[in-house]
Amino acid sequence: MTTRDIEVLIGKEQVLKKHNPVCRSVKNIFSIWEHDVISLSENGMLYEFEIKVSRSDFLKEKRKGLKWEIYSIPIHAQTPNYFFYVCNNGLIKLDEIPEFAGLIYVVGDKLKVQRKINIHKVKHDKLKLLEKVSRLNAEREFLGCSIMRHKLREKENGVREVI
Secondary structure, eight states, X not given: OOXXXXXXXXXXXXXXXXXXXXXXXXXXXXXXXXXXXXXXXXXXXXXXXXXXXXXXXXXXXXXHOHHHHHHHSOOGGGSOSEEEEEEETTSSOGGGSOTTOEEEEEETTEEEEEEOOBOOOOOOOHHHHHHHHHHHHHHHXXXXXXXXXXXXXXXHTTOOOOO
């Protein structure tokens, strides 16, 4: 299955669980990386799903270790309550992922949870999260990037900010 196929499977499952919002390819909710899929449960628990369709992609992320460092010491406002690696059946083994991470296998057209770990129990503010997702989507749609990157590009190109 492709990344897109897996995003759709996850999104459909989270929508059926009444999570809102459910978003894919969201950049900079907490950090410098893109979140493949995020969702917020009715009780304020934030889920993040990191999709891996190749072994080399997983190993590359493991070597970088940035997410592993940040999520292993959760800062409640900046980390999800649940983090999962999602991959085709058997691509990643349980003993290869960090203690904070869950693992979901894609088997046929079903998601099979291998492990679910609660990173922390602090609820996320739905209004703040919706506001941030909406802002980031608007920036991407109309600027093609985040507002910070847009301003940096303008500065590099000598464009004065209009007030």
